[in-house]
Amino acid sequence: MTLLESLRGRRRHETDARDRQAHGSVLMNSHALDLGDRTTTQVDVSDIERLHRDLFTDTDQQFDAGRLRDEQVWIGSGQRTPERAHFVPPPHTEVPPLVTDLAAYISDSAVWVSPVAKAAITHTQFETIHPFTDGNGRIGRALMHLVLRREGRLPLAVPLSAAIDARRDEYYRSLRPYSTFIGDPDDEGRAAAMHASTQYIADAVIVACDYAEAAARFINDWEHRCAVARLRNRSAAREIIDAMGEAPVATLLFLSDKTDRPRRSVARGLSHLVDIGLIAESRDIESGARVFEIPEVLSVVDNRSELLEESWGLNLAGAHDIAEQLHELSAAKAAEHTTGMVAQPRCDHVGVRNGKTCVRRSGHPGDHSY
Template identity: 35%
Template structure:
């Protein structure tokens, strides 16, 4: 059974610069959750239907072909919110155009925008860690530590990345002590056994994938096993579960971004998971399933924008010969490379430099590509409309109405470029 452990907080040493009232010993309640392995989950018929709807939505997203070929670029840029913490680096303030330009420069071996390069490094580290962990035949606690280690690599906290905490932490309230905290996770001595139980549950298939992702995420956030970076790691676990279970082999919908937009429901759901037995777990799973369905619907709505761009490009070009370099770029490459270089296109297409240059020249004359730079000297090309589409989509995900003109973003998102 879950339980509250009443404990006394005493400052480890005499702290200067802290109000006296915060330096006094005080008592607090730490929450120790039920283990997951062997837990029976009762889902009312309506929640079971919500879960089925969510899983079908994820399956449709991953089974779709051409309409989603541009989602790879969009999904990668959306991962900035999963992979970085705005308190550490300016990841949420770096727009899609700046990131895409830095990515193209990095492809050319040039790193001039250190801030954007750090964001890209965090995104790549998260993707690599999640993909690696999702492919492992068995999971252990070290797998979770590997994700955490990857997410904190290159930050000022890298020295303790992947290290399970050995002291009490807390959420909300005072930054000096846990006595007025909104939530106090389990004491350090309970963290190890709870993590072992969590990976045992992650290695099972007793529950449907969406249910497992919901429960694993909530349990991880309840354990809060690291000194910092728990939110990012907990969100990464959603990707691990849905990928590992085969529900989302290609595209994991931006579930956590929808949950972040609906933060009040998210927090209430976690509180229900921790406090209200079977009914509370069902309430949290319903919240998570609804966010999953909404995330898939938002991505599906993006199809119209991608299709409209494709039509605009082809109308500007006129007749395009099947099998040509231009056709390959339109069909396979441009929708996933917002800003690119000739060298990158040569590598991606496998065609000669001459053929790619001729195709790029035609696309440039038609307005499908606009010349820009990647770094100070490297000529690059921006794909017409794609960066703006990505930025608009990311901003819409932060609006409860899915439209920033109706309801402004409720969390930090990149600014829309002036005049666009």
């Protein structure tokens, strides 16, 4: 989502840093899904280290990415000692064999019937080992995508991290009893602690799936409206629509580069698409740049936190048709967004020689465009 946000504003160092982090997350999750597709190949420690390297690609992190920690760490204490920490992971000397054992567990397809249960146990065990000095939460969630792909054959990664972020405090509470358990491996208390973590992850998977279904409905709705518009093949408008299917918020320059068309041609295509209501035009608040958006699709992105919170509440209340309710809520938000846009009127200048009306907006800088 930070990549979309960056298109709306000026390029700043912190924006670039967020983009690099987002890029690292994309690489990490893409590799996790690729590992999930390799059902006949064993997952090993080097694969998990590769995920960590991907996550911190081109970032300014001051440590060796892709290497298991070689020091003791602890969580939840600002002190120099772990005396008051919420959780103290195993000593670093124990990390390599523990990660090796976890990789073998992931690789064994006969271990569990339920992909969600196996994903939850993999995640909980990984977070308890805490094998890296940073990024363990993101790697642990990527491992859940790996397991769900490998065991459940899911065609795509549902936004599980976003669902967890919506109820992060509950997430930590679900992990802590297992991570801090001290006792016999067969103790009922340990089993109850793992059950609590598994139940939370199972709920998060359902919430993520409902959100993903609502998003898919918006994309399908928009594609249907595009089909009804009967845009001419190989026209600028048609190619813009294809490009914005991958980038639902874009600038004129981006679309010109993406479609390999002159800016004037793209400008005319954009004007037509705005006129028939397939996209909306606004201006970035900070830079003043013209931005073209698909309001329905962006509504799912911009209102993600509210939609996920709504999904959590509806799921825990035992509601039905949750994806449809999220779809309706997001549609209302999209309508508010579109209504709130201040659309500038079209320039009314008519060319002296060609008799055509300028396709740019009223008050535009520079020359007219026909």
